[in-house]
Amino acid sequence: MKIYTVGGAVRDRLLGLPIKDRDWVVVGGSGDDLEKLGYRQVGKDFPVYLHPVDKEQYALARRERKIAPGHTGFAFDTGAEVSLEEDLARRDLTVNAMAETGDGELIDPYGGRDDLENRVLRHVSPAFREDPLRVLRVARFAARFKHLGFGVAPETMQFMREMVGRGELAELTRERVWREIEAALTSQSPEEFFRVLRECCALQVILPEVNRLFGVPQPAKYHPEIDTGVHTLMCVRAAARLTEDPVTRYAVLMHDVGKGVTDHARWPSHHGHEELGLPLVREVTRRLGVPTEYAETAEAVCKYHTLQHRVLSLRPATVLRLLTGLDAIRRPQRFERFLTACLADARGRTGFEDCEYPQNEYLERMLAAVNSVDAGELLRDKPEADAGELIARGRIEAIRRAKAEF
Numbered sequence: 001m002k003i004y005t006v007g008g009a010v011r012d013r014l015l016g017l018p019i020k021d022r023d024w025v026v027v028g029g030s031g032d033d034l035e036k037l038g039y040r041q042v043g044k045d046f047p048v049y050l051h052p053v054d055k056e057q058y059a060l061a062r063r064e065r066k067i068a069p070g071h072t073g074f075a076f077d078t079g080a081e082v083s084l085e086e087d088l089a090r091r092d093l094t095v096n097a098m099a100e101t102g103d104g105e106l107i108d109p110y111g112g113r114d115d116l117e118n119r120v121l122r123h124v125s126p127a128f129r130e131d132p133l134r135v136l137r138v139a140r141f142a143a144r145f146k147h148l149g150f151g152v153a154p155e156t157m158q159f160m161r162e163m164v165g166r167g168e169l170a171e172l173t174r175e176r177v178w179r180e181i182e183a184a185l186t187s188q189s190p191e192e193f194f195r196v197l198r199e200c201c202a203l204q205v206i207l208p209e210v211n212r213l214f215g216v217p218q219p220a221k222y223h224p225e226i227d228t229g230v231h232t233l234m235c236v237r238a239a240a241r242l243t244e245d246p247v248t249r250y251a252v253l254m255h256d257v258g259k260g261v262t263d264h265a266r267w268p269s270h271h272g273h274e275e276l277g278l279p280l281v282r283e284v285t286r287r288l289g290v291p292t293e294y295a296e297t298a299e300a301v302c303k304y305h306t307l308q309h310r311v312l313s314l315r316p317a318t319v320l321r322l323l324t325g326l327d328a329i330r331r332p333q334r335f336e337r338f339l340t341a342c343l344a345d346a347r348g349r350t351g352f353e354d355c356e357y358p359q360n361e362y363l364e365r366m367l368a369a370v371n372s373v374d375a376g377e378l379l380r381d382k383p384e385a386d387a388g389e390l391i392a393r394g395r396i397e398a399i400r401r402a403k404a405e406f
Contacts, residue, residue: 001029003058004084004099004107011095014106014116015148024058025099027084034058047078061087064127085109089125092134093141093156097124115153121145122153132168135160136180136206139196146189152196160200169205177206178288185246185253191236194253198229209280210253212260217268224350226268228259235348242344248337250294251301252344254281258302277302297334300326301341308342311359311366316399319366320392328367339363362406369402370395 009022026034031047038052047060060078063086084099084107091097094112106113110124121141128134138160142152152160163169184193194210197203203211214229225231232253239252258277259270281302285295307314307322314322328335339360346357373394379387 001033002027002084002101004101006088006099007091007096010098010100010106011112011116013100014098014113022056024056025061025084025087026058027061027082027087028080029060030080031060034060062090063087064090090127091124092128092131092137094122094124095141119145119149119151120153121150121156123156123159126159128156129159129163132163132171133176133180135163135169135200135202136172136177136184136197139193139200139202140180140184140187142196143184143187143189143191143193146192152199157200160202164201164205169202174287174289178290181206181250181288182246185249186244188240189237190240190249191233194236195233207284209257209260209284213256216259218259218270219268222349228256231348232256234350235344238347238353239341239344241347243340245337245340247294247297248340248344250290251298251337251341252348254284254298255301255305255341255345257281274303274306297337297341300334300338304338305342305345308338308359308363309346311363316396316403319363319399319403320370320395323363323367323370329371335367365402365406366399369398373398 004025004027005022006025007023009019012019026049031041031049034049035041039049039058040052041047041049042057049058049060050056051058061082061084063077063082065077088097088099088107088109094110094115096112097108097110098112099107101107111122115122121138123134138152138156142150181193184190187193194203194207197206198211198214210229210232213232214227216228217226218228218231220226223231225234232255235252235255236249239249243249254277256273256277257280258273258275261276261280262270262273278299281295281298284290285298290298304322304325307318311319311322323329326335326338343357343360346359347353347355373391375387375391375394378390378394382390
């Protein structure tokens, strides 16, 4: 029985990156062999065992055979005769199909090290086409490693297009799709995930609401990049520079989806795109099972982002309506996410990547003014007045004073 380090740990060590998790493969052994050594089986679909001390995962070497459509339509053989090379052959990319012995010897039967050095994400074999989830995984790896100069090999991109063209992405569960999107949103270059999906025609399947934005013009005066889809990905890139929070990044991705359904005759104007976008955001939430925290933040940004861009010229009563609509007093984290998303929107434009955006400081001051209003004191002075109206007037007056001082 031999044990090897495999996959991401080997890849990341060769790239000089921190190793977060190690995966191990066991060749020439059985589940009984591992259990006698104190390992505990945890895998249901195929045998994976936890080390008795460090709890790292050890999998029996296995072959795969496609027997049904979709990501899970495989039969496995984990016999002791399965070789390391056979186990590595079933993996998605050459850079993930390397192994190391205990003394550091690299085993690389499919050219993963050369592809690492050349910054190429390439499939191991034509069997790549048997698992539709790999389309999303490759896009996610592209997003993860874009800052290091990685790109998808043309022949791998062609395989991905063929898989999409055959309708295989329809076999994926919404949970798996959302899991890949969420993981991509945490990567260093999340915009690359969506760009790669568009290049292989998968964005139309996964997020047609976003794909529809490409080719939709915007006024060049405000958007020198013109194309709404290009602007959206620029905004996601800007958001990634501002925050690691995937909730904010998702809200930025969705903020302009309404521009894809505005009246074509009025382009490049998109009056009312905020309200038009809300049902689209909700449809994505329903279709992909988007978590509530993501969904509510995306709706808030979609509905109110243009109001925030104009906030310096709004009347105090309108500013209060904006703060009320955002539930800014009770939802401070969502309020901060909204501000960050609006800044990303402002900077996601050609030539405006580092622009100042005083609107955020302004709205923060207006919120502070609202929070300074003592509702109890107002009601004590006028106990017969309508409480809601009295408090609103007090807050509007506080905003008016803060506006004059800004």
